[in-house]
Amino acid sequence: MAVTDGAPLQLSEPAAAAAAAGTSSGPRAAPARRRAQATKRKRQAPNGAPAAKRGNGASSLPAKKTAAKPAQRSLKGKAQKVFSRKKSLAGASERSQEQKPGVKTSSLFKNNPEIPELPRYAQGAHLGNEGLVGSAFFRVDWSSCPILFVICRPEVKQVQEKVFSSDAFHELDLHPHLISTLNTVLNIFHMTSVQKQSIPALLEGRDALVRSQTGSGKTLAYCIPVVQSLQAMKTKIQRGDGPYALVLVPTRELALQSFDTFQKLLKPFTWIVPGVLMGGEKRKSEKARLRKGINILISTPGRLVDHIKSTKNIHFSRIRWLVLDEADRILDLGFEKTITVILNAINAECQERQNVLLSATLTEGVTRLADISLHNPVSISVLDEGLGQPYLTDEESSDDSDSLSDDDYDDDDDDDDDDEELDGFAIPEGLEQYVVVVPSKLRLVCLAAFILQKCKFETDQKLIVFFSSCELVEFHYHLFFQTLLGSAGAPASGQLPSGGPRLTFLRLHGNMDQEERTAVFREFAQAGPGVLFCTDVAARGLDLPQVTWIVQYNAPSSAAEYIHRIGRTARIGCHGSSLLFLAPSEAEYVSSLASHKINTSEMKMEDILSVLTRDDSFQARRGGGQQPQAVGPQETQERATVLQTVFEDYVHSCEGTVAWAKRVLHPGLRDLPRSLKHIFHIRLLHLGHVAKSFGLRDAPQNLGGSAVKKRKVNVKRPDLRKRAQQKHLAEALRSEYASGLEAGGAKAKKQSKQAEADGELGEPSGASSSSSSSDV
Numbered sequence: 214m215a216v217t218d219g220a221p222l223q224l225s226e227p228a229a230a231a232a233a234a235g236t237s238s239g240p241r242a243a244p245a246r247r248r249a250q251a252t253k254r255k256r257q258a259p260n261g262a263p264a265a266k267r268g269n270g271a272s273s274l275p276a277k278k279t280a281a282k283p284a285q286r287s288l289k290g291k292a293q294k295v296f297s298r299k300k301s302l303a304g305a306s307e308r309s310q311e312q313k314p315g316v317k318t319s320s321l322f323k324n325n326p327e328i329p330e331l332p333r334y335a336q337g338a339h340l341g342n343e344g345l346v347g348s349a350f351f352r353v354d355w356s357s358c359p360i361l362f363v364i365c366r367p368e369v370k371q372v373q374e375k376v377f378s379s380d381a382f383h384e385l386d387l388h389p390h391l392i393s394t395l396n397t398v399l400n401i402f403h404m405t406s407v408q409k410q411s412i413p414a415l416l417e418g419r420d421a422l423v424r425s426q427t428g429s430g431k432t433l434a435y436c437i438p439v440v441q442s443l444q445a446m447k448t449k450i451q452r453g454d455g456p457y458a459l460v461l462v463p464t465r466e467l468a469l470q471s472f473d474t475f476q477k478l479l480k481p482f483t484w485i486v487p488g489v490l491m492g493g494e495k496r497k498s499e500k501a502r503l504r505k506g507i508n509i510l511i512s513t514p515g516r517l518v519d520h521i522k523s524t525k526n527i528h529f530s531r532i533r534w535l536v537l538d539e540a541d542r543i544l545d546l547g548f549e550k551t552i553t554v555i556l557n558a559i560n561a562e563c564q565e566r567q568n569v570l571l572s573a574t575l576t577e578g579v580t581r582l583a584d585i586s587l588h589n590p591v592s593i594s595v596l597d598e599g600l601g602q603p604y605l606t607d608e609e610s611s612d613d614s615d616s617l618s619d620d621d622y623d624d625d626d627d628d629d630d631d632d633e634e635l636d637g638f639a640i641p642e643g644l645e646q647y648v649v650v651v652p653s654k655l656r657l658v659c660l661a662a663f664i665l666q667k668c669k670f671e672t673d674q675k676l677i678v679f680f681s682s683c684e685l686v687e688f689h690y691h692l693f694f695q696t697l698l699g700s701a702g703a704p705a706s707g708q709l710p711s712g713g714p715r716l717t718f719l720r721l722h723g724n725m726d727q728e729e730r731t732a733v734f735r736e737f738a739q740a741g742p743g744v745l746f747c748t749d750v751a752a753r754g755l756d757l758p759q760v761t762w763i764v765q766y767n768a769p770s771s772a773a774e775y776i777h778r779i780g781r782t783a784r785i786g787c788h789g790s791s792l793l794f795l796a797p798s799e800a801e802y803v804s805s806l807a808s809h810k811i812n813t814s815e816m817k818m819e820d821i822l823s824v825l826t827r828d829d830s831f832q833a834r835r836g837g838g839q840q841p842q843a844v845g846p847q848e849t850q851e852r853a854t855v856l857q858t859v860f861e862d863y864v865h866s867c868e869g870t871v872a873w874a875k876r877v878l879h880p881g882l883r884d885l886p887r888s889l890k891h892i893f894h895i896r897l898l899h900l901g902h903v904a905k906s907f908g909l910r911d912a913p914q915n916l917g918g919s920a921v922k923k924r925k926v927n928v929k930r931p932d933l934r935k936r937a938q939q940k941h942l943a944e945a946l947r948s949e950y951a952s953g954l955e956a957g958g959a960k961a962k963k964q965s966k967q968a969e970a971d972g973e974l975g976e977p978s979g980a981s982s983s984s985s986s987s988d989v
């Protein structure tokens with residue numbers, strides 16, 4: 214991999230000097246002139262970043278429903294407050310620094326909990342830098358790491374699956390134009406393993422239950438037989454005939470993806486018209502398209518039910534194919550009842566059809582769905598033999614995703630298993646998985662350093678960074694965009710080679726309007742190097758080419774989610790890597806993953822941070838420039854402090870951003886599986902330290918200085934405890950729904966009702982979610 218020199222990022226002198234001295238210039242120190250200049254620039258996009266609403270992430274506006282207006286406003290034009298290239302601004306800042314003592318940036322490297330040693334088989338990875346040795350890096354403070362644990366897990370192997378077969382498409386009995394489209398338009402010649410097994414069976418007219426790893430070509434496995442059979446119908450299909458094939462997918466992006474694939478395959482068969490229905494689109498124009506006729510109908514379940522109820526021109530009398538893609542996800546999102554309504558509607562009009570159900574995992578719910586939707590199906594699984602049963606037993610499958618109760622926060626109740634459905638699930642061979650254990654205080658700088666490492670010092674890097682909620686995505690997107698883009702994203706500086714890496718920041722989550730989501734999805738799919746900040750809205754099924762790294766900044770809610778997230782890289786036989794961030798108190802999660810045959814290697818935080826020594830933008834400056842620069846670990850620490858100061862200065866540059874940072878700080882309030890509560894729990898984190906990872910200088914008052922104290926009170930007073938549990942539950946539900954995917958809880962119900970009223974049911978329906986999965 215080519216390594217390039219980094220472009221220096223020019224910190225204003227005082228910021229650097231303050232950081233070197235452990236201080237920073239506070240926002241109030243900024244003179245009026247500087248503010249005025251910043252305001253003047255407000256509407257100018259930072260260098261290299263467009264000012265459009267969407268696009269490469271240049272927008273200063275958080276997505277519609279996410280961030281509060283004051284915070285939005287405060288963000289505009291702030292970036293260069295810190296990264297000013299203008300001497301006059303630096304000078305102004307310097308003067309203010311002299312006039313008013315700055316705010317101290319407390320040490321990032323003191324009083325951190327010890328980083329526990331991971332089991333030997335989880336180690337060995339490094340970034341390729343001359344390493345800093347971590348042993349002397351931290352002072353142990355056991356008081357902030359109250360729980361000791363012993364890691365003990367079985368040795369596991371990464372499951373591997375042969376992606377490609379040696380069989381070419383032309384060996385199949387397909388229309389020659391279909392084969393040439395595959396070869397010339399899609400540039401595809403040989404079948405993947407799952408295609409090799411599925412396509413012949415489907416061409417024979419069988420129903421099929423298909424299970425295969427992420428990125429193994431499942432979409433074409435059903436698209437090809439559908440197109441082949443429809444173009445071959447004796448009576449030529451007319452547009453006005455309506456749907457011959459119905460494809461149900463869980464999310465809008467997947468609907469678009471499937472639609473794109475059909476569109477390509479149908480190029481030689483122009484009389485067959487594909488169409489997509491999905492939440493977020495205008496219902497009226499969808500009705501008009503239905504009236505004209507759609508022969509291959511791709512839809513999200515909620516929106517289809519909406520049309521079934523309200524659109525006269527929808528009928529299923531000619532349906533020959535029913536495809537349920539990502540069936541596990543459809544059920545996870547609470548669409549069981551919705552699917553039942555759709556099945557009943559189709560069955561009422563036609564019985565004779567082929568049914569295909571594709572799922573990465575086979576839970577009990579998926580099995581039930583297969584039972585009611587498939588007839589004598591062929592079961593296709595291209596996983597290694599002996600990797601477990603395709604179906605789960607009742608005991609293995611505890612489908613409780615939508616049955617949260619107060620007990621979810623009951624510390625004593627650990628009788629549940631989080632991610633039961635992974636037996637036999639495959640991780641692509643070319644995927645290397647890493648974990649980095651980072652104390653809370655250093656989280657933010659570590660993520661920034663990793664992004665800089667990949668995007669500034671390496672070429673052709675495309676990263677997806679997963680967060681657990683829309684708010685977290687918005688917050689970090691803006692924070693990084695405003696503070697880092699000056700260095701890596703706007704390589705006007707001569708040190709980056711011309712045509713070299715150019716950093717793009719994008720974000721994708723469920724609170725963005727559909728137009729923006731579609732644009733971002735398409736842009737990132739086609740983009741070169743860049744970083745996509747997202748929720749799990751992008752975790753499943755999305756085919757985003759050439760993604761090299763998956764970063765999980767917030768841990769996934771289950772091992773299944775972990776696999777879906779990392780499945781966005783190393784697709785279709787390519788190589789890719791993933792990195793999971795964990796706090797020291799969360800290190801045991803490595804064992805939990807290993808128990809599901811998910812084997813990670815450790816990446817050292819020090820190695821990630823050491824990239825900062827290659828970037829003189831973060832050089833700490835000393836008074837008069839007399840003292841020698843630090844070297845080795847000390848230099849890394851100083852530069853990390855400079856970077857943290859940049860973040861803190863930015864966040865504290867106005868009340869809006871401080872308030873925003875406080876609002877998104879909800880550690881441990883996510884809907885995590887009960888069996889993992891002992892790993893991911895707010896009481897195990899030091900809130901003051903966590904606050905630093907949001908660019909805050911102190912722990913927010915309203916969250917209390919010590920979560921441990923809170924807990925003690927709650928233990929003594931059950932009534933308070935219960936109330937706290939309910940509050941946590943509400944937060945968890947809100948957070949999960951806010952990811953744009955998960956449904957459940959009062960808010961989801963309310964939203965669903967609203968959506969029903971608006972006729973916008975493309976996204977998961979809370980009403981459906983609250984229904985019991987056993988209804989199917």
Ligand SMILES: Nc1ncnc2c1ncn2[C@@H]1O[C@H](COP(=O)(O)OP(=O)(O)OP(=O)(O)O)[C@@H](O)[C@H]1O
Nearest residue numbers: 401403404405427428429430431432433754756785
């Ligand atoms: N036979 C093939 N040869 C080369 N590339 C292929 C082949 N089949 C599919 N692809 C490409 O592989 C990528 C992944 O395919 P696809 O999205 O269908 O995978 P998937 O199994 O549905 O993944 P996921 O489980 O994540 O949804 C796509 O870009 C697709 O064009």
